[in-house]
Amino acid sequence: MGVFERFLSAWVGLAIIAGTLLGHLVPSVFAWLSKAEFAQVNLVVGVLIWLMIYPVMVQVNFAAVTQIAREPRGLILTVVVNWLIKPFTMTVLGVLFFKGVFADFIEPETANEYLAGVILLGVAPCTAMVFVWSQLTRGDANYTLVQVSVNDVIMIFAFAPIAALLLGVTDIFIPWETLLLSVVLYVIAPLLLGIYTRQEITKKAKLRHIEPESSLSLFNTKMKPWSIIGLLMTVVLLFGFQAEVLFEKPFDIAMIATPLLIQTYGIFAITFVIALLIKLPHRIAAPACLIGTSNFFELAVAVAISLFGLHSGAALATVVGVLVEVPVMLSLVWFANKTRHWFH
Template structure:
């Protein structure tokens, strides 16, 4: 395919997007502003939204995340996951990026930008340890990444999150600063708390998506499932995303607006982190010879962070009014618009990859008994 044909194809894809998809940055910006305004001007809204929690996260946010993730996980072709697990390059690269490079980079940036603000610095380190298992699914889908690879990598990161989070917290907040002669901090979090968050925010939509596909294909066939059913439930993912953003910023709006200078200080290392992790991971995928879809998946799973977990851990350990909690709150304030911009950067970079061969939808109708 020539460059002209590639650009024409990309314009065709954009032209077919719904109004919701095409103007997503506008809707996300509006959702953030609505949430901030509501949290700032409606008395006791934050305490009302945070009154009921699931896995340490506000129930409305939990509902929004589950609604957001279910349609995307229902799109995954679970019978093809073995093609992902056989891709050792991607699996190893993802583990290295998420559990060696990511936490180390955030540690370095936190100390570089915030040497005089220990609470915010600790909060950023916690953000760096919380690898993404929720919103990365929708960013990857918007960027036309590999859904099957995303499901596998998110599940893999979830296992490592349960096993490694507390140990890495001790390493980066206590042991490593001590070795370097720097001030130390402690992190009190149990593996069960992490496992509970993973089971709620990944386990429920993953099981629901898997069962939906299995039952839908078994009763009506893959052609009906992918051409008729999935388009009907697809918009719910973006509605869930927008709802989550409104609630999240409503919960923390007053805190963000009241400390604009502190927010700006925290934002700088976060901007550097998201940009460096995404660009470095994307370049690595390209260098390893991966196609566009898996390179995109590698980049977004490495760059995204689990802000729900980071905020819950910071609040549980240091208190809701702590600097550590504020750093966790600023995470999505920066991550959401930056990763939306990176979705468009990824789509623009498709021209540097060979066009994938068109794949027909398979018919797998099973006779009804």
């Protein structure tokens, strides 16, 4: 399993290639799999992401969650970056590229839709994959859970007003089914099973007079291969679903990806520098930086489709966000791990 972890980026690269080729060669299979969705959430991808998240939830110790009040800076940093910085920097970059740099290469109407799509991504902070990135950086599972939970609560109230302001429209349709299903599927359900699993492991360890932490560590070691398999299969599916778009509109995808890449690395850099300045410990700083850079793409895609249509430029832009996220986030995970010694 050590080989898998050491060369995870290479496996993800191969998964991207495999997903793209398979989606192009056998599109009917991916078309069938893509129909297994409810409220814009693909249930197959949901199960795979759930497989990645579940082992992280087993590590959550509610006795330790109460101690987060003693270290509020990481939570404050997450809220400030996600809601007071990220949506607005994404809007500025979108305008710069779609109204300026790329204006000669795309129609004004298409440019407006691409801009709307990247704005929706910027207003939707991640719910699910954050747990995976946190685990890969050895982040504090308890703290990450609280950060994600607070984000979800804020999103219920802040997503519509901020999106409406930045899109310049007055009536934003919020797909509550998508939002609520994602929170249940990616946070509540794996958390409840994680709590139950942790209690059972602890109970059995005590009966056998074994240290509970060592039993929990052994369980995590056994589950880690499944988490990585879940990640790789998710990548295959995501790229397989969009294979035809990748082949048909490579230049448009490159144009959309440009501001998204700058936004992702830029927001990470801002959060990273602030985390260093306020002297956050790495176990809190790394997840805080990664939460701010990743997106809740299910919500962004659902809103883009409801506002602009399934085949709109806005929907395409949110999909490109999905394709860009995994490889980019892995590069940031690598950087966060390499700079661990910079933190306290």
